[in-house]
Amino acid sequence: MADAESPSESATNVNEPLDLVRLSLNETVFVKLRGDRELKGRLHAYDSHCNLVLGEVEETIYIFDDETEGADEPRTVTKNSEMLFVRGDSVVLISPQQ
């Protein structure tokens, strides 16, 4: 796998998918995780496995249970963390926030 911080890469070019993540360093990102969880926070660090370190994180958990069955929207729970490590294998999608 190519080195994500390779100095020969131009700073803005997207040559491989992880460049998109590299360009989001120190920016706010939206992360979709397995198990109906979403995170929004500042991307401090990442690696090629998509292990992430996020700061000032808001986590949203979508709960599909009997109470909300048939309802348009599932129940949500939000949690806030100052700093969070995310293991790469639970990552589904990463998107820079405009």
Place this chain on the structure above:
Amino acid sequence: MASQLMPLELIDRCIGSRIQVIMKGDKEFSGILSGFDDFVNMVLEDVTEHDYDGTTTKLSKILLNGNNICMARHDVEAGCETIMD
């Protein structure tokens, strides 16, 4: 004694013909095999995706991730003759 046919050779012989790909879990694809790689990722053309709930989706050309493939065979429903005789 018949010479042994390696698994990937069998798939190689399917290039150009319609195959049925059965995924882990209740899903199947039928399409014409254009190519594949060592991971058995497959390029399929003129594809029909059969979902567990009975819905079908037509797709013109796809790259199918080999990770979730369970089995592949000549598409018998398309009336394709066997190449092994």
Place this chain on the structure above:
Amino acid sequence: MSAAPQAPNGANDSRDPSGFLSEIIGAPVTVKLNSGVVYKGELQSVDGYMNIALEQTKEFVDGKLRRNYGDAFVRGNNVMYISADT
């Protein structure tokens, strides 16, 4: 990707996975995940893990539009297929 039994005319024609991918870079594609979630967008890049970068991405859950992303990185292990839109 290496040493797979190739079509007679060799590597990197659009019939093989890597050739197909280079052919559809920049084109509108549909990406379906194992979970059933579908992403439609313009394909920026793909790597050997099938990690995908998409532009102007729309997310569909149960066939219904859920969200729009300007750019989106999709981790390859979740991908079931990449389809070239027609």
